[in-house]
Structures are given as C-alpha cells and as structure tokens.
Amino acid sequence: MSLRPDNRLLDAPMQPVTCDTCQGQVEVRKSSWEQTSIQWHDDAVERCVERRAASPRPGPNGATFQGCEALRRTVATLAVGGDLDVQSEESDA
Amino acid sequence: MTGTETTHEPEVRAIESDGAPARYARGWHCLGLEKDFADREPHQVLAFGQKLVVFAGSDGVVHVLDAFCRHMGGDLSQGTVKGDEIACPFHDWRWGGDGRCKQIPYARRVPLRARTASWPTLVQDGMLFIWNDPEGKAPPADVTIPRIPGVEDPEWTDWVWYTTVIEGANCREIVDNVVDMAHFFYVHYSFPTYFKNVFEGHTATQFMNGVGREDLVRPGSSGRKSQHATGNSSVATYHGPSFMIDDLVYHYADGVDVPSTLINCHYPIDGNSFVLQYGVIVKKLPGLADEQADAMARKMGDFIRLGFEQDVEIWRTKARIDNPLLCEEDGPVYQLRRWYEQFYVDAAEVQPEMTERFEFEIDTTRPTEAWKREVEENIAAGRTALSAARKPAGQHA
Numbered sequence: 107m108s109l110r111p112d113n114r115l116l117d118a119p120m121q122p123v124t125c126d127t128c129q130g131q132v133e134v135r136k137s138s139w140e141q142t143s144i145q146w147h148d149d150a151v152e153r154c155v156e157r158r159a160a161s162p163r164p165g166p167n168g169a170t171f172q173g174c175e176a177l178r179r180t181v182a183t184l185a186v187g188g189d190l191d192v193q194s195e196e197s198d199a
Numbered sequence: 200m201t202g203t204e205t206t207h208e209p210e211v212r213a214i215e216s217d218g219a220p221a222r223y224a225r226g227w228h229c230l231g232l233e234k235d236f237a238d239r240e241p242h243q244v245l246a247f248g249q250k251l252v253v254f255a256g257s258d259g260v261v262h263v264l265d266a267f268c269r270h271m272g273g274d275l276s277q278g279t280v281k282g283d284e285i286a287c288p289f290h291d292w293r294w295g296g297d298g299r300c301k302q303i304p305y306a307r308r309v310p311l312r313a314r315t316a317s318w319p320t321l322v323q324d325g326m327l328f329i330w331n332d333p334e335g336k337a338p339p340a341d342v343t344i345p346r347i348p349g350v351e352d353p354e355w356t357d358w359v360w361y362t363t364v365i366e367g368a369n370c371r372e373i374v375d376n377v378v379d380m381a382h383f384f385y386v387h388y389s390f391p392t393y394f395k396n397v398f399e400g401h402t403a404t405q406f407m408n409g410v411g412r413e414d415l416v417r418p419g420s421s422g423r424k425s426q427h428a429t430g431n432s433s434v435a436t437y438h439g440p441s442f443m444i445d446d447l448v449y450h451y452a453d454g455v456d457v458p459s460t461l462i463n464c465h466y467p468i469d470g471n472s473f474v475l476q477y478g479v480i481v482k483k484l485p486g487l488a489d490e491q492a493d494a495m496a497r498k499m500g501d502f503i504r505l506g507f508e509q510d511v512e513i514w515r516t517k518a519r520i521d522n523p524l525l526c527e528e529d530g531p532v533y534q535l536r537r538w539y540e541q542f543y544v545d546a547a548e549v550q551p552e553m554t555e556r557f558e559f560e561i562d563t564t565r566p567t568e569a570w571k572r573e574v575e576e577n578i579a580a581g582r583t584a585l586s587a588a589r590k591p592a593g594q595h596a
Binding site for chain 1: 215217345346347348395397399402404406434435436444446460521522524525527531532533534536537540551555556557558559560561562563564
C-alpha cells in the first residue's frame with residue numbers, strides 16, 4: 107500500500123524542536139494547547155536522559171516509555187513563548 | 200443544488216483504497232488457548248490464505264503444518280494423530296512436527312524432498328502462537344510476546360476466551376481501533392478522558408483513562424451504586440501486528456480497584472476475513488468465591504463481546520479507506536498505518552520512519568464536553584447508551 111500524508115499535516119506541518127535538557131532533536135506539532143504530536147528519531151531516543159533513567163512500569167506493557175517530562179516542558183515553553191505554533195482556532199460550524 | 204461551481208466550495212473528497220495487501224503480516228499470531236488444541240486430534244485452521252493443521256503429539260507438543268499432504272494432496276486436518284505424527288487420511292503418510300515425512304507404512308523408504316511447511320510455535324501463558332513470515336525466516340530473538348503476570352496466579356481467574364470469525368473486512372480495521380478514541384464512545388460505550396498513543400519498534404501503545412457512563416445503567420435497575428465502575432485506566436499495547444495486551448483497571452465507587460488483563464488478538468483468514476479472539480483474566484477480589492470471580496470475568500468478557508459486535512456491524516458495511524479525513528480530535532491513524540506497514544514489507548525494507556518513536560496525545564476537552572452533553576440527554580430522555588445506539592425498527596434491512 108502506498109502511504110498517504112496526514113491531511114492535518116498538510117495544513118500545518120511538524121516543526122523542529124530541540125530539547126532544553128538533552129539537546130535531542132525531534133519534530134513537534136500542537137493542534138491546541140492540550141494536544142501534542144512528537145516525532146522522535148533514534149538519536150534523540152538515545153540522548154534522552156529520562157528515558158535512560160526510566161525503569162519499566164509494572165505490568166506486561168511496562169516497557170513502553172510514556173514520555174519525557176523535560177521535553178514536555180521544552181515544548182510548553184516554546185508554545186507559550188510563541189516559538190511553536192498552536193493551531194487552536196475554533197471553527198464556527 | 201444548482202450545479203454552478205463556486206470557488207469557495209471545496210472539491211468532493213474522494214475515498215481512496217489500494218485494496219487489501221497482497222501478503223500477510225510478519226509476526227507472532229495467537230491461534231487461541233493451547234488447551235483447545237491439546238486433545239491429540241487434528242485441528243483445521245484457516246489462516247494466511249492457507250489451510251493449516253494443528254495437532255499435539257503424544258509428547259504433548261503442539262505443532263502446526265500446512266494441511267495438504269505433499270504426496271497426493273490429502274487434507275491432514277481430516278487425518279489422525281499417530282504417536283508424535285499426523286497421519287494423512289488418504290494414504291497414511293506420517294508427518295512430523297518439523298514438517299518432514301517420517302514414515303510411509305507401505306513404502307520401503309520415504310522419498311527425498313518429503314518436506315512440508317511448518318510454522319514456528321510458542322506456547323506461553325496458556326496461549327498458542329505461530330510465527331508467520333512470508334520470507335520464511337525464524338523469529339528474531341528481540342521480537343517477543345511479554346509474559347502476563349496474572350496467568351497461573353491463584354489470585355487471578357482463568358482465561359475467559361471468545362472466538363469469532365469476521366467476514367468482509369481486512370484485519371487492518373481492528374488495528375485502526377488502537378488510535379480511534381472517538382469510536383470508544385460511540386461504539387464501545389466508554390467515555391475516554393485521556394488518550395495517548397506511543398509507537399516504537401514493533402509495539403504500538405494506547406494509554407487511555409475513562410469515566411463510567413451514567414447512561415449505561417438503566418434507570419431504576421437493581422444494581423447497587425458501589426458496583427458501577429466510576430472509571431478505568433488502561434495501557435494497551437500491540438506487540439507486533441496482531442496481539443494486543445490490555446492492562447486494564449476498573450475503579451469502583453467504593454474505592455475498590457479491580458485489575459484485569461485483556462487480550463485482543465486476531466489472525467487473517469485471507470485478505471477479506473479474519474478470526475478475532477479476545478480473552479479476559481481478572482484479579483479476584485478478597486472474599487470473593489472463585490465462581491463469583493469467574494462470573495465477573497465472564498460478565499466483563501460479555502460486555503467486551505457486545506462492543507466487538509458493534510465493531511463488526513461497522514466493518515461489515517464500511518468502505519476500506521486509505522485516505523481518512525481526520526479532525527484534530529482524532530488519533531494518529533496515518534502514523535499508525537506507517538507503523539503497521541513494517542509487518543508487510545521484507546525485514547530488509549523496514550524504514551526508520553516505520554519504527555521510530557512517535558507520540559500523540561489527544562486534546563480531550565471538546566470530546567468531553569460533547570459526550571457529557573450526550574450522556575445527559577440520554578439520561579433526561581430515559582434512554583441508555585445501548586438503547587440510544589439501537590436503530591429505529593424501520594431502518595433494519
């Protein structure tokens with residue numbers, strides 16, 4: 107199957123973000139203040155300090171790393187400072 | 200409509216589909232509970248566009264072979280287990296679990312080339328898995344199914360297991376569910392309030408928290424309030440293309456948490472049908488008799504069955520769509536399919552973007568507002584979520 111592009115990314119693409127803590131480079135998109143998409147790459151995963159320090163959560167799916175708080179803070183700071191777009195306009199419909 | 204084109208009007212959106220894939224996913228597929236194959240009878244399994252035979256030899260080891268005898272094409276699934284081998288009903292050729300013909304009772308020797316296809320198997324936590332790989336390679340050591348702690352723990356129930364054949368849909372439909380937050384409200388009567396996906400390597404995870412739906416309980420029903428779940432927390436991961444473990448905790452009004460583990464797995468019959476299986480184990484509450492705990496697991500399973508039946512109704516009539524039109528409150532359908540694609544290309548063709556970590560957290564503000572309103576409307580109208588979902592009689596075909 108040929109993979110199609112996400113129609114939402116056509117309207118507003120992911121933007122590069124560098125983590126304040128580990129300098130890992132990822133791409134981020136925020137459709138609203140509460141929504142976040144993060145595309146990691148293998149080198150950023152390897153750099154991530156929290157991920158290295160994380161121990162698995164209990165349970166059969168505990169190996170999945172839920173997310174990095176330092177990166178979350180970086181993204182929030184950029185969004186609040188206007189350095190990362192937040193697509194939050196409401197439609198009238 | 201006037202037919203006059205205006206520049207403001209967007210074009211009609213076309214639904215695109217390349218059709219079901221020409222091959223089957225590489226990975227571990229669960230065929231069901233091992234005990235259901237352990238009776239030393241041959242079991243026919245239609246999977247991956249083929250007919251397979253599953254049988255346990257006298258040593259108790261379960262084997263999976265192509266069902267058609269390489270001699271004259273007899274169907275081994277209609278044969279007999281003799282010793283550790285499956286005997287063909289046509290001429291009694293004896294096939295071992297390794298795919299080699301061990302004996303032909305009426306022949307001096309077995310011909311060279313007497314080898315059929317065999318599938319690598321794994322028996323773990325009561326379930327039987329087979330490894331499918333169109334390239335015919337062995338399963339890599341790092342592609343595994345995690346152990347489930349509750350199984351064989353006396354504090355947990357045994358598996359309550361369900362099997363159902365889905366016709367008229369490719370198995371991608373069920374995999375899509377892992378990112379589809381809104382359908383959990385509309386199809387499964389749950390109320391998600393937190394929803395996040397993480398894809399990485401061969402795993403795809405859904406973190407979901409929800410609240411209980413007050414329109415699920417029929418007003419005036421005899422159930423005690425403390426027995427209604429007020430919320431749930433779930434971490435559900437696909438380990439490979441077809442096997443999901445859902446670590447699910449229901450929270451109750453009296454402060455009691457009930458941990459459970461849910462399996463949601465499938466294997467393709469062909470490009471347009473698949474076998475869906477799901478199973479539940481529940482941690483027994485202190486003071487609850489085993490039968491009560493089993494009944495609780497069964498009740499939970501029956502509720503899940505109801506949800507899947509609703510899914511099936513959707514799949515039966517929906518279009519396969521490769522270009523879904525998403526709103527911002529939808530999950531990462533495209534990125535999920537990019538992840539899923541890794542199982543449909545040769546191992547050497549897996550691209551970094553298929554396996555690199557991707558996170559997507561949904562903003563649940565607007566869905567929560569809308570769904571609260573809908574639940575309130577149902578309650579005000581004396582409807583339950585189930586009766587509201589039922590079609591008016593006139594719309595039945």
